[in-house]
Amino acid sequence: MATYSSLLQNVSRALLLEYDLERFLRLIMDALIAETQAEHGMIVVLDEHGRHQCRAARDRRQQDIPDPSARRSKTIINEVLSSGRYQFHGNALSDARLLGKSTGSITNLNLVSIACAPLRDEAGVFGVIYLDSDKAEALFNQGTGVLLDQLAQMLSGVIRDLQKRATPARAPAQTLKFNGPVGEVEVIIAHEKMARIYRDAEMLADKNIPVLLTGEPGTGKELVAQFLHSKSNRRGKWLAVDCGTLPYETLVSELFGHVKGAFTNARNDRPGLVAAARKGTLFLDEIGEFSLDSQARLLRFLEMGEYKPLGSDEIKRADDVRIITATNKNLPKLVQEGKFRQDLYDRLNDVVFELPPLRERTEEILPLANHYLARYGKEYNSPDLELSLAAAVYLKQHRLRGNVRELKKMVRRAVLGCREKFIQIEHFDFTRPQNAADAAGDERNFKAAKEKIVGDFERQFILARLRETGGRVKLAAKISGMPAPNFSNKMKKYGINPKQLPSE
Structure with missing residues (x-):
């Protein structure tokens, strides 16, 4: 079964291409289909008239679905859009919950396993993430539904942000090449x-x-x-x-x-x-x-x-x-x-x-980081390194006083210090030269940034599990894949009372 951590790493990779909404969504669906073993998957959003608009429709071969409107259960999608709650069906053809409802597409397409979760923002539900299979029964269960719902919560804000930014005037990052004084020069431009x-x-x-x-x-x-x-x-x-x-x-x-x-x-x-x-x-x-x-x-x-x-x-x-x-x-x-x-x-x-300083052209930060990651990964024999989601978020939020020059040095340090596949926040601080006074100040800032990112994620993850289980701690811990004592310790750390959960 799919794990949240593995999907998180795939989202991390997709974020590096965040200037391109359609490609971002296709990468997400490819990763989700691979992790859940679904046959088909899509992201459907509502347009300004309330009509279904498919932004990404992919199959298990990582190819686009030619006619996505004819390849999904509109009934289940509409129910999730209306209720704001995820659904999963191990065998939709015989599921008693669907009796008396219009299930023509389920029957015609022979859909047995279906899972669907809502995308929502402050205004309400604006779309869904949808998976199905016409080959395997009982492919999806409660754990799949929870996983899909958690992923939908995380992606909702990203998708909304990318929709706002995806204006005709905003082009994907481009690489400008020219002959410099000592060879070819590459300039990454996205602003x-x-x-x-x-x-x-x-x-x-x-x-x-x-x-x-x-x-x-x-x-x-x-x-x-x-x-x-x-x-x-x-x-x-x-x-x-x-x-x-x-x-x-x-x-x-x-x-x-x-x-x-x-x-x-x-x-x-x-x-x-x-x-x-x-x-x-x-x-x-x-x-x-x-x-x-x-x-x-x-x-x-x-x-x-x-x-x-x-x-x-x-x-x-x-x-x-x-x-x-x-x-x-x-x-x-x-x-x-x-x-x-x-x-x-x-x-x-x-x-x-x-x-302009880099803080005024933040859309260039991740393309630049990816560019330097590829360069130094090749130079230091680590060509498969990738940024983790936490590292990507950290770079976007970090105050780069030295602008592109500082970003370049940070990525180079991370490549030198990383012995894993994914670069984490702590790798940016690897062997940084500094005096004692600066070291103390930077260490506090570094830890604060890291703790905030990790803390926000852990707290929201635990709250989501408790909401799904009606505050039942043991079940929430089981669904999350965490040992019950660890789950309880996290609840204490973040002051979460299962009987008084804050509203979403």
């Missing part, structure tokens, strides 16, 4: 603003105008810059420098070069990145960290195409270099504070792409 940024970037790729990329650390600013270079007709080099880590003399030398004796250890003349980027692209990251002196040199270069190597009075001219800049600072605020030149800011912001 309309990110898609628009890359569309606009491709349109501007051949236009030799300054581009300023803004956004929090880890949002993908350098990837957009690389994309601009890749899609342009420039055949020169792509060169990048992190301006935030270099002192003034080093930065000027790095950009514009230096002459012998310009500073200690300057034993020879050295051309800078501006010269090396001839007919190419120079990416200046963390432009907001430039000192005012560095800003003056950069401004002259942008306005006149001229520069002086450090320690030299000789004026040199750049040969067709495109400048792309990026910052996580608020440059207009720095201008007001006198920390950034207004004239330089005016030169840089001809085109500005503001990259």
